[in-house]
Amino acid sequence: MKYLSKKLLLSAALMASTALSAAADVNLTFRFNDSEREEMRAALDEFEAANPGITVDMQTIAWKDSRDQFLRESAVGQGPDVVHIAFVWTQEMAEAGAVTAIDDLVQYGAFPNGFEDHIATDLTKYEGTAYGVPWSADTWAMVYRTDVLEEAGVSDFPTTWDELLEDSKIVKEKTGKTGFAFPAANQIWFPVNYYLWSNGAEFVSADGNGGYKVGVTKEQLVDAMNYFKTYLDDGLVSQSILSIDMPHDPALMQALIDGQQGMAVMPTNTFRQLLSAWEEANPGAEVPLQSGVMMGGSEGPKTHLGGRTLVVNSNTKHPEEAWKLMQFLNSAPLFEKYYTNQFPAQKTMLSEIEYRPEESGFSTQLAENTRTWGAYADSGVGVGPLWNVTSRAFGAALSGQNSPEQAADELIAEINRMLGN
Amino acid sequence: MKLSPLARERFTIFMMLFPTFLILVGFYLYPTLYNLELSFTDITLLKLRQGGDPVGLANYTEFLTSSSFFDIAINTVFWLTAISVVCRIILGLGFALLLNSNFLKRMHMTTLARLILLVPWATPPVVAVIAWRWLFDPTHGPINSWLLATGLISDPVAFTANLTTVWPSIVTIIVWNTTPLIGVSLLAALQTVPSDLLEASEIDGANRWQSFRFITLPYLMPTISVLTLMSVIWTFNNFVYVWLTTGAGPGTYTNVLATEVYLKAFVDLRLGYSAAIGVTMAIVMAAFGALYFRFFGLSDMQDKVG
DSSP states (O other): OHHHHHHHHHHHHHHHHHHHHHHHOEEEEEEOOSSOHHHHHHHHHHHHHHSTTEEEEEEOOOHHHHHHHHHHHHHTTOSOSEEEEEGGGHHHHHHTTOBOOGGGTGGGOOOTTOGGGBSOGGGGEETTEEOOEEEEEEOEEEEEEHHHHHHHTOOSOOOBHHHHHHHHHHHHHHHSSEEEOOOOSGGGHHHHHHHHHTTTOOSEEEOSSSSEEEOSOHHHHHHHHHHHHHHHHTTSSOGGGGGOOOTTOHHHHHHHHHTOEEEEEEEHHHHHHHHHHHHHHSTTSOOOEEEEOOOBSSSOOOEEOEEEEEEEBTTOSOHHHHHHHHHHHTSHHIIIIIOTTSEESBHHHHHTOOOOGGGHHHHHHHHHSEEOOTHHHHTSSOHHHHHHHHHHHHHHHHHTSSOHHHHHHHHHHHHHHHHTO | OOOOHHHHHHHHHHHHHHHHHHHHIIIIIHHHHHHHHHTTBOOOGGGTTTOOOBOTTHHHHHHHHSTTHHHHHHIIIIIIIIIHHHHHHHHHHHHHHHHTSHHHHHTTOHHHHHHHHHHHHHSOHHHHHHHHHHHHOTTTOHHHHHHHHTTSOSSOOOTTTSTTTHHHHHHHHHHHHHHHHHHHHHHHHHTTSOHHHHHHHHHTTOOHHHHIIIIIHHHHHHHHHHHHHHHHHHHHTOOHHHHHHHTTOSTTTTOOHHHHHHIIIIISOOHHHHHHHHHHHHHHHHHHHHHHHHHSOHHHHHHHHO
């Protein structure tokens, strides 16, 4: 009997301890799509060590698939707990009911400098409620191989789109190398917008009566298409750029590292990766890479204020732990130790950044020459769909599939359809 | 109640088929009907939880009257399907005849040749596309390097971005990856051709072409018919080769029905519109299959051969 009692006691103790440990163990899934996976895993290990009972699985999928994948998962009650998305997707995700309102999460703890210390909080709001926390900030700027420009006799960086084209011709003529090259497939969206914005146009603008209209004329679109098409038609860049989606495509990066290309346009993290790759290949040598502000047109240069947002899945069973992870991911040490290619999206932290001299173009661009997508997002059209139809129309014009006039007509008709006009 | 032997047999058959029937209903019929229902709504990826509003035939009308419909149809029917299937059947037949030839047997290379033929078929399409994209690369690709070295071209060719070369490049990848199946299937069919018939024709003075044309080919026709039908359906609906090679670009130059379904559903988020394209594709393929069997009835051919 005594033996039986001991056995029963032991079993009860074991069961209680199992139950307690099961209650304490929370497994979160964090979807992180940037290339700094090893660093992020190390950061998550630190989070796990500081928060016993919470483990975090890190998932990665391609950026271009991540929005749709999460929307599909969320609609059927699935998906990761914390998700890394682009600034401009937050409103779509909120509209789809895929993400949790920040008001429902702040009860678990506040940020050191408050939510409003983040930049671009307007992009996280849907019908007045915030659904995401801006995580990192970036923009695109020009990048130069100073030695290639020097070899071609180009002494000053170009400041207008016309000068950029002219300098590209000079580089080609004097050195046989590529002057300015850009990703002409999906992400031509960025340089095209910069071109239009600096010339006083935008794809969608407010109509002054509370509605929205197409903010670019056919002539302005044809002009933009012809501008970028000139690089291909005049043989200043390889036709292969038509199939290059991203500025960090190996073909573009390698040309910059090898000194076969003089000028490029890219986001902050890509530039930092480029610097690292160059320094790794040329240890101790003087870095011939320098960033500069974007080109101007009839108006000053403008690029977008972009970045990443963190959201909590509306299906999560662990909102408190998810919020704890969000706070860790937004902390200063993360950006200092692990996520070092990105700028934090908190004003306090941004003001404390010490930029490398090569990054001065990015810091100036970010501080003085950026704008949000504004009416693109506010109109309800959404940046994503607008981006896709624009990339396809420019691809058709640049490749010769359609004439610029035909491509411009079709693009304007498509934007009008999206606006419901 | 006592069942007759016939009724018992029917009941047994019914019970044995019933699980399969349930699986077909659950995994095929239900999604098909659901897709049909979606095609009459304006549902988007953002409205998955709320559901879409009915729009009648608007999605079908918009698709069939859109300015891009003709280009997409030509790309799908001509480039993606017709050209690639014809190339596959002709090349597959050529490989089968070569593998069945006495020449390879005399060289003791039959087994090796068959193994080599199977390598492309064993390569997953994703890997095949990545490998070919590298081969076609204008900067580092060996095809451009070779063409430049031999002086055939003076500037590298961006095979997958140039309007002249992009479709032949895609067709090359499809044919390379899928021809072995045709070749191996036709090789199996070739080995059923009675050798005494071929010997008799030789004795009667028939040359090689006549033996092939009047004896071998009729025996192969049922297999060729089935392979053609299957290849047409697989290729018509194929998404992978075009999407991974060009993303339907440059622009929308290589857009086909399957990539249009993806673009509309998961890029433009218009699930209802995309479902309408899917239903249209299914109708076209069903009509094709019915017409194909009507004109090239397999049972007829089997009768002729038998």
